[in-house]
Amino acid sequence: MCEPSRFIAELPTADVRHFGNPFNDPEVSKDFGKARMANIRAMLSKA
Numbered sequence: 001m002c003e004p005s006r007f008i009a010e011l012p013t014a015d016v017r018h019f020g021n022p023f024n025d026p027e028v029s030k031d032f033g034k035a036r037m038a039n040i041r042a043m044l045s046k047a
Contacts, residue, residue, distance in 0.1 A: 008016060
C-alpha cells in the first residue's frame with residue numbers, strides 16, 4: 001500500500017492541495033479515490 005510522504009504532515013494545511021478532486025478533506029478524498037478506482041476496475045473487467 002502506498003503511504004504519503006512523512007513531510008506532508010510538516011506542511012501548513014493551507015499549502016496542501018489534493019489534486020484530482022474538489023475536496024480538501026483527507027477522509028473525503030480517500031473515499032473519492034476509492035470510488036474512482038472501483039470505477040476503473042469495473043471498466044477494465046468488462047474489456
